Amino acid sequence: MEKIKFAFLGVAHIHSNNYARAIKELPEAELKAVYEENEKIGREFSEKFKIVYYNDCEKLLRTEDIDAVVITSETAKHYDLAMKAIEASKHILCEKPIAMTLKEADEMIKSAEKAGLKFQTCFVMRYHTTSWLIKNLIDDGRIGKVLAIIGTNKLNVSLPLSMDWFLNPELSGGGAIMDHTVHLADLIRWYTNSEALEVYTETGRNVVKNIGVEDNFLTTLTMENGVIGHIDGSWSYASGFYTWGDVTLEVLGSEGVILLDAFRQNVYYVGMEAPNDKLIWHYYGCDADKEMIKSFINCIVRDETPRATGFDGRQGLAITLASYESLRLGKPVRPG
Amino acid sequence: MRLEVRLLGDKLGVAVLGYGFMGTTHLSAWKLIDQCEVKAVMGRTFPKVKAVAEKFGVTAYNRVEDILKRNDIDIVDICTPTYTHAEYAIRSMDAGKHVFVEKPIALSLKEADAMIDASKRNGVKFMVGHVLRFFPEYMKIKELIDQGLIGDPVIARTFRGGPIPEWSPWFLDKEKSGGVAIDLAIHDVDFLLWCFGEGVERVYAKVRKLVHTDISAEDFAIITMKFRGGGIAFVEANWALPKKFPFTMKFELDGTKGMILSDNQSTVPIKLITNEGVESFSPETLPWKPTMYPFPIDPYYRELKHFVDCILKDEKPMTDGEVSRKSLEVCLAALRSSELNSPVSLPLKEV
Numbered sequence: 001m002e003k004i005k006f007a008f009l010g011v012a013h014i015h016s017n018n019y020a021r022a023i024k025e026l027p028e029a030e031l032k033a034v035y036e037e038n039e040k041i042g043r044e045f046s047e048k049f050k051i052v053y054y055n056d057c058e059k060l061l062r063t064e065d066i067d068a069v070v071i072t073s074e075t076a077k078h079y080d081l082a083m084k085a086i087e088a089s090k091h092i093l094c095e096k097p098i099a100m101t102l103k104e105a106d107e108m109i110k111s112a113e114k115a116g117l118k119f120q121t122c123f124v125m126r127y128h129t130t131s132w133l134i135k136n137l138i139d140d141g142r143i144g145k146v147l148a149i150i151g152t153n154k155l156n157v158s159l160p161l162s163m164d165w166f167l168n169p170e171l172s173g174g175g176a177i178m179d180h181t182v183h184l185a186d187l188i189r190w191y192t193n194s195e196a197l198e199v200y201t202e203t204g205r206n207v208v209k210n211i212g213v214e215d216n217f218l219t220t221l222t223m224e225n226g227v228i229g230h231i232d233g234s235w236s237y238a239s240g241f242y243t244w245g246d247v248t249l250e251v252l253g254s255e256g257v258i259l260l261d262a263f264r265q266n267v268y269y270v271g272m273e274a275p276n277d278k279l280i281w282h283y284y285g286c287d288a289d290k291e292m293i294k295s296f297i298n299c300i301v302r303d304e305t306p307r308a309t310g311f312d313g314r315q316g317l318a319i320t321l322a323s324y325e326s327l328r329l330g331k332p333v334r335p336g
Numbered sequence: 337m338r339l340e341v342r343l344l345g346d347k348l349g350v351a352v353l354g355y356g357f358m359g360t361t362h363l364s365a366w367k368l369i370d371q372c373e374v375k376a377v378m379g380r381t382f383p384k385v386k387a388v389a390e391k392f393g394v395t396a397y398n399r400v401e402d403i404l405k406r407n408d409i410d411i412v413d414i415c416t417p418t419y420t421h422a423e424y425a426i427r428s429m430d431a432g433k434h435v436f437v438e439k440p441i442a443l444s445l446k447e448a449d450a451m452i453d454a455s456k457r458n459g460v461k462f463m464v465g466h467v468l469r470f471f472p473e474y475m476k477i478k479e480l481i482d483q484g485l486i487g488d489p490v491i492a493r494t495f496r497g498g499p500i501p502e503w504s505p506w507f508l509d510k511e512k513s514g515g516v517a518i519d520l521a522i523h524d525v526d527f528l529l530w531c532f533g534e535g536v537e538r539v540y541a542k543v544r545k546l547v548h549t550d551i552s553a554e555d556f557a558i559i560t561m562k563f564r565g566g567g568i569a570f571v572e573a574n575w576a577l578p579k580k581f582p583f584t585m586k587f588e589l590d591g592t593k594g595m596i597l598s599d600n601q602s603t604v605p606i607k608l609i610t611n612e613g614v615e616s617f618s619p620e621t622l623p624w625k626p627t628m629y630p631f632p633i634d635p636y637y638r639e640l641k642h643f644v645d646c647i648l649k650d651e652k653p654m655t656d657g658e659v660s661r662k663s664l665e666v667c668l669a670a671l672r673s674s675e676l677n678s679p680v681s682l683p684l685k686e687v
Binding site for chain 2: 148200202203207209216217220228234237252330331
């Protein structure tokens with residue numbers, strides 16, 4: 001089988017490292033090049049993964065023989081980069097949130113579709129074996145009818161603080177709400193086969209003051225089929241927490257309940273001397289990043305629809321934007 | 337103030353109204369408080385209350401007025417269903433008795449206000465049994481917060497849930513218990529009010545009959561609270577869980593300097609495994625098996641002892657009428673928010 005050849009367009013998002021590592025480890029994939037506006041970050045990335053660096057996106061797309069691009073730039077640049085890639089006829093794997101506005105997202109999706117290109121959103125949780133298993137348990141009727149889904153996707157506060165652009169709303173679109181609504185919103189949509197009817201959000205004073213964006217929130221969803229959802233995606237875990245964050249779910253059904261702690265598969269380690277003198281989790285669960293890239297490659301090779309499409313990305317963004325609107329208006333809001 | 341003439345060493349006489357799970361739990365606890373003598377228990381079904389009375393060596397009654405007539409009863413401890421709290425409490429206080437009443441204080445703010453008024457006009461002590469404040473892990477949480485270890489509290493989340501309490505049918509009656517948003521959520525609401533130390537600005541909630549659609553009480557409530565100082569909290573109270581679901585209480589509070597986590601299922605020290613299944617025992621915390629408690633470390637003992645100390649030292653109980661009215665107000669706002677599908681601002685205007 002011929003390898004699927006990848007380039008990165010923008011690597012400002014910390015996830016670009018995980019995705020590049022996964023591509024490098026997959027025999028069916030080949031990583032060729034990286035474009036990044038910020039030369040320092042771009043060069044570091046190209047050296048780390050031994051690929052060619054471009055400071056000109058069009059030049060990369062003209063020069064390199066690639067099949068697909070991974071867009072992991074600042075969110076504000078997703079739209080431009082995606083449109084260029086589509087024009088150059090490349091399949092797209094796009095970091096979440098898909099774009100800054102629904103208008104942008106709709107245009108990206110429509111253009112990719114028109115050009116016959118795959119557009120997959122990086123909803124990595126759809127490729128995590130635990131959430132996939134839960135999807136099967138639900139679809140097998142093991143908990144009866146799904147009635148409510150309550151989840152957390154909280155983050156160790158040190159992670160968002162490590163990326164400057166995360167704290168600049170012009171580049172990121174917002175704080176914790178923009179960053180960490182979509183994974184759970186997407187799982188709730190996936191598990192209920194239903195869209196959000198209403199979104200209500202509260203946010204508190206910040207855990208870390210003066211960072212320019214909100215770092216905590218609580219979002220209540222009412223789905224069109226009546227299921228109640230709740231999302232806490234706050235960046236509020238203390239920096240000394242033993243792991244990066246979590247994905248937990250309570251899926252309450254008429255015949256039972258499923259409890260998920262997706263990254264629970266860990267061994268504890270603690271050493272005697274700094275920096276090892278605090279408890280740290282070492283994860284041994286599935287490699288969802290790799291599963292996501294593998295699945296994307298399969299979609300290209302077999303001409304299948306991605307498990308997490310551009311439309312899924314768009315619907316996640318719609319819920320996120322409705323959250324901000326709900327904060328502004330102080331009442332539940334219907335997503336656009 | 338009521339003048340008390342008693343001999344040095346005289347014990348405070350106690351009567352317990354109600355003989356169900358909470359009544360018998362309290363009877364056991366009263367037995368261990370040196371400054372008190374539990375003398376009476378009241379219940380509506382006389383043969384049943386007589387059996388309980390015999391077990392605890394007290395007198396059985398089925399009319400509250402007969403208890404209130406006794407001059408040697410100083411404390412009335414009300415463990416009857418919530419809808420009866422106000423009437424029993426006011427009558428007892430008007431008879432000059434100190435009153436301890438199970439949580440929630442009552443089902444409406446009007447009733448709560450009347451109870452607070454009665455305690456003031458009679459100069460008696462009045463306390464509501466927000467027992468969570470006396471659970472050792474929650475006492476530890478409060479201690480760590482008070483030490484400033486988390487800085488300013490920012491965002492909290494709590495979970496409280498288990499199977500529907502069908503062993504006590506009145507819980508399933510909305511008119512009698514108020515449903516899960518009033519009866520169960522109020523534990524965490526009260527504790528969060530204590531931790532944040534500030535009032536609630538508004539509440540948004542979903543209160544539903546999810547699994548048990550054939551009863552009048554709701555079995556599922558999620559509540560988002562926004563505090564006046566800018567903190568937020570998420571409370572889930574859940575009676576919609578399967579019969580084998582272990583009673584679970586979780587607490588998380590993230591602040592500007594650190595975070596606190598607590599989960600009663602992950603701190604179970606004793607597991608009994610038989611061919612029937614697994615049974616967990618947390619002697620200091622789980623309120624499931626009162627008879628197995630190695631007293632006197634029980635939270636119920638601790639709350640009643642606090643009340644007795646307040647009477648003897650003439651101090652304000654930690655969860656007096658005013659304090660306990662606040663958590664009821666939040667829970668009532670949650671119900672209203674769910675009905676209106678809209679955030680509800682506090683203070684709550686009575687409908």
